[in-house]
Amino acid sequence: MTAAIFSTPMRRWSILPGFGPALGFTLTYLSLIVLIPLSALFLKASEMDLSAVWRILSNPRVLAAFRLTFAASAIAAAVNCGAGLVIAWLLVRYRFWGRRVVDALVDLPFALPTAVAGVALSALMAKNGWIGSLFAPFGIAIAYAPPGIAVALIFVGLPFVVRTVQPVLQDFEPELEEAAATLGADRWQTFLKITLPALTPALLTGFALAFARAIGEYGSVIFIAGNRPGFTEIVPLLIVIKLEEFDYRGASVIAVASLLISFALLLLINLLQRRLGAHERG
Amino acid sequence: MSAANAPPFEANTEMRRDRPALRDPRWARWAIFIFGIGFLTLFVVLPVVTVGIEAFRKGVPAYLDALSQPDTISAIDMTLSVAAIAVPLNCIFGVAAAWALGKFDFRGKTVVMSLIDLPFSVSPVISGMVFLLLFGLQGWFGGWLRDHHLKIVFALPGLVLATMFVTLPFVARELIPLMQEQGTDEEEAARMLGAGGWRIFFSITLPNIKWALLYGVLLCNARAMGEFGAVSVVSGHIRGLTNTLPLQVDILYNEYNMVAAFSVASLLAGLALVTLIVKSFLEWRYADQLALTRR
Numbered sequence: 040m041t042a043a044i045f046s047t048p049m050r051r052w053s054i055l056p057g058f059g060p061a062l063g064f065t066l067t068y069l070s071l072i073v074l075i076p077l078s079a080l081f082l083k084a085s086e087m088d089l090s091a092v093w094r095i096l097s098n099p100r101v102l103a104a105f106r107l108t109f110a111a112s113a114i115a116a117a118v119n120c121g122a123g124l125v126i127a128w129l130l131v132r133y134r135f136w137g138r139r140v141v142d143a144l145v146d147l148p149f150a151l152p153t154a155v156a157g158v159a160l161s162a163l164m165a166k167n168g169w170i171g172s173l174f175a176p177f178g179i180a181i182a183y184a185p186p187g188i189a190v191a192l193i194f195v196g197l198p199f200v201v202r203t204v205q206p207v208l209q210d211f212e213p214e215l216e217e218a219a220a221t222l223g224a225d226r227w228q229t230f231l232k233i234t235l236p237a238l239t240p241a242l243l244t245g246f247a248l249a250f251a252r253a254i255g256e257y258g259s260v261i262f263i264a265g266n267r268p269g270f271t272e273i274v275p276l277l278i279v280i281k282l283e284e285f286d287y288r289g290a291s292v293i294a295v296a297s298l299l300i301s302f303a304l305l306l307l308i309n310l311l312q313r314r315l316g317a318h319e320r321g
Numbered sequence: 322m323s324a325a326n327a328p329p330f331e332a333n334t335e336m337r338r339d340r341p342a343l344r345d346p347r348w349a350r351w352a353i354f355i356f357g358i359g360f361l362t363l364f365v366v367l368p369v370v371t372v373g374i375e376a377f378r379k380g381v382p383a384y385l386d387a388l389s390q391p392d393t394i395s396a397i398d399m400t401l402s403v404a405a406i407a408v409p410l411n412c413i414f415g416v417a418a419a420w421a422l423g424k425f426d427f428r429g430k431t432v433v434m435s436l437i438d439l440p441f442s443v444s445p446v447i448s449g450m451v452f453l454l455l456f457g458l459q460g461w462f463g464g465w466l467r468d469h470h471l472k473i474v475f476a477l478p479g480l481v482l483a484t485m486f487v488t489l490p491f492v493a494r495e496l497i498p499l500m501q502e503q504g505t506d507e508e509e510a511a512r513m514l515g516a517g518g519w520r521i522f523f524s525i526t527l528p529n530i531k532w533a534l535l536y537g538v539l540l541c542n543a544r545a546m547g548e549f550g551a552v553s554v555v556s557g558h559i560r561g562l563t564n565t566l567p568l569q570v571d572i573l574y575n576e577y578n579m580v581a582a583f584s585v586a587s588l589l590a591g592l593a594l595v596t597l598i599v600k601s602f603l604e605w606r607y608a609d610q611l612a613l614t615r616r
Contacts, residue, residue, distance in 0.1 A: 080447065133350065153550070159590075169371070226345055
């Protein structure tokens with residue numbers, strides 16, 4: 040029967056009109072604005088043979104930028120996991136005056152333009168700034184040094200962790216913690232053995248989102264970084280410099296490399312999280 | 322509890338009343354409270370306060386003077402123009418995508434959904450550079466554009482394209498889960514009663530999604546006006562011609578004109594605060610009509 044061939048329909052039949060035009064428009068728009076331009080990037084990078092690609096990527100300045108970007112992003116995402124967990128706990132488990140305001144403030148890094156965050160953070164962290172001046176006597180520079188980059192990335196990444204952990208903590212069954220308490224566990228044991236494992240997948244997602252965002256972050260970092268080649272130069276800035284030198288191929292190779300690495304990391308964390316989730320469900 | 326050393330907060334009421342096992346020790350509550358508020362103050366509140374203080378460092382006249390410079394006025398104009406084109410287009414896209422993905426089931430739906438999310442995981446710098454590769458002088462269409470005296474990169478169209486790329490997911494992401502959640506019953510009933518597609522959309526669907534749509538547009542607009550990296554790459558930084566407000570902050574800051582840089586930055590910080598306030602209001606008032614996946 041021919042009908043059997045179509046037993047897995049391309050789409051479930053619906054009485055509603057407009058599917059074709061809506062999907063057509065969606066795909067056309069998406070292709071024109073995102074997919075075709077992005078594939079142009081990959082095509083540009085593929086114009087070069089592998090040895091040329093390797094020459095660009097193994098350049099010490101490029102390698103240093105990659106090392107710095109990934110290290111600062113990982114540190115910032117890890118700090119955000121700790122701080123984000125505490126803030127989510129505070130918002131879910133406690134009731135205090137002004138909680139709604141604190142809750143809204145968590146989204147500020149999403150709303151504040153990155154350039155504004157950049158100039159503000161560098162003014163704060165500079166040697167004569169409010170916070171920078173506290174560290175300057177000890178010879179610790181935050182702005183125009185690697186720690187400043189981490190500070191900017193902590194700023195942009197914080198909401199990702201809070202907003203992924205918060206709903207999970209909200210839905211977490213308190214009975215589990217109570218059961219642990221009846222069995223004689225103290226609060227800290229309960230947290231370590233019961234609550235934290237339940238929150239781990241959300242923490243991992245938050246880490247991945249904050250990390251991925253940090254890898255590509257440009258606006259908030261370049262103001263505070265100082266941008267010295269090989270020392271405080273991040274990958275996105277290196278791409279911009281190559282573009283300004285009209286080295287479009289070099290820029291494309293670096294861009295594709297950083298995109299692929301962050302996609303691979305996201306995929307890895309996704310898989311890890313799925314395994315953890317499967318483990319949780321038994 | 323004696324008032325003297327009582328913490329300025331209490332445990333979540335429902336948990337406090339009947340769940341003594343969930344009470345953290347007092348020192349832990351204090352530590353969590355102080356660390357949480359302290360961290361947010363340090364990393365989130367202080368930067369915004371700094372913008373305000375630096376902007377008014379030399380008084381109100383200097384502030385107003387910085388904002389009334391011709392370059393700043395044209396940057397305001399440019400930012401508004403870019404947002405006025407990019408936001409409505411992405412709004413139409415979001416609604417169309419939500420209609421196709423939220424109301425119908427078809428093979429490959431999850432693929433389309435992750436493609437819509439793609440701009441979120443691409444660096445803003447890369448979002449801008451792809452248009453340079455296509456329309457720049459050395460780009461694929463660069464020669465053709467030059468021969469026809471058309472300018473995309475280093476001009477308004479390039480700024481709009483880069484902004485559209487970056488802000489494309491905002492409205493769609495807000496609407497798709499909500500429309501999926503709402504199902505198709507109401508629309509099907511309208512169809513049975515003889516309503517046409519547009520009629521169904523304007524009298525049934527749109528009223529159901531209007532607050533979520535506003536929410537998405539709000540976030541989309543905030544990002545469109547504040548975008549820096551993508552726009553910076555395609556703008557060419559031509560003063561008074563292709564500078565948006567965030568780029569103007571960059572230029573003034575690099576000229577060590579701090580008062581002016583922070584004055585312009587204060588406009589954007591104000592926009593962010595207004596966005597947050599309206600967003601919180603929508604979340605509080607219309608929580609049930611926004612995507613249920615959110616708290």
